[in-house]
Amino acid sequence: xxxxxxxxxxxxxxxxxxxxxxxxxxxxxxxxxxxxxxxxxxxxxxxxxxxxxxxxxxxxxxxxxxxxxxxxxxxxxxxxxxxxxxxxxxxxxxxxxxxxxxxxxxxxxxxxxxxxxxxxxxxxxxxxxxxxxxxxxxxxxxxxxxxxxxxxxxxxxxxxxxxxxxxxxxxxxxxxxxxxxxxx
Numbered sequence: 001x002x003x004x005x006x007x008x009x010x011x012x013x014x015x016x017x018x019x020x021x022x023x024x025x026x027x028x029x030x031x032x033x034x035x036x037x038x039x040x041x042x043x044x045x046x047x048x049x050x051x052x053x054x055x056x057x058x059x060x061x062x063x064x065x066x067x068x069x070x071x072x073x074x075x076x077x078x079x080x081x082x083x084x085x086x087x088x089x090x091x092x093x094x095x096x097x098x099x100x101x102x103x104x105x106x107x108x109x110x111x112x113x114x115x116x117x118x119x120x121x122x123x124x125x126x127x128x129x130x131x132x133x134x135x136x137x138x139x140x141x142x143x144x145x146x147x148x149x150x151x152x153x154x155x156x157x158x159x160x161x162x163x164x165x166x167x168x169x170x171x172x173x174x175x176x177x178x179x180x181x182x183x184x
Contacts, residue, residue, distance in 0.1 A: 007090050008179045011056065015172040018062040027165040030061055035169035036162035038178075041155075048178040049094035050151060054158050055175055057099045059083040079103075091182045094148070101143070101152035102159060103131050108143050109156060111135040121163060 002010070019031030028036070038055035046054070060079030063086055084100035106124065109116040111134045120128070128134070135143065143149055 004183045007183050011179060012172050014059060014062045028163050030058060032169060033162050034058060036164060036167050037158045038175055039169060040158040040161055048181045051178045052182045053095045053098045053155055056083065056087065057102050057155055057159060059086060095182050097148035098151040098155045101146060101148060102155050104143055105152040105156035107132055107135045108140060111140055
């Protein structure tokens with residue numbers, strides 16, 4: 001059985017060794033995207049749970065073997081579920097629930113904010129349909145029943161703003177203190 005520090009080192013290994021694939025159609029890698037997202041959450045003085053959720057929200061992309069262009073092949077990789085299942089039992093629900101909901105948060109925001117769809121990157125628009133499309137009224141009400149739906153919306157906003165190829169980020173190890181406080 002892995003101890004807490006083995007689990008954290010496994011995260012660093014995933015980010016450092018499997019995070020070099022491109023993040024969709026943007027000119028940033030999975031690792032750069034994750035680090036930018038976590039830095040944005042940190043800059044907003046989020047708690048460690050949200051910073052770790054921001055860092056690991058797309059970890060599911062690094063845990064499958066579908067390659068980088070799965071959406072081009074009209075495949076939904078269900079990375080939010082893969083990531084949630086990987087993290088469940090390692091961190092609290094305050095970390096894995098917003099991760100599990102961040103795709104639905106995009107669907108929700110598209111339904112309620114007409115300007116939101118316009119700011120989505122091309123790859124996010126493409127994956128939207130694969131992920132269920134814009135939510136209807138019943139889906140919106142169901143989404144809002146989840147305890148962590150508001151956190152998922154904040155995570156989604158950080159996600160959308162984390163695609164800058166010029167951004168300077170630290171290495172994943174910079175976030176050790178946040179991981180240390182969240183992993184068990």
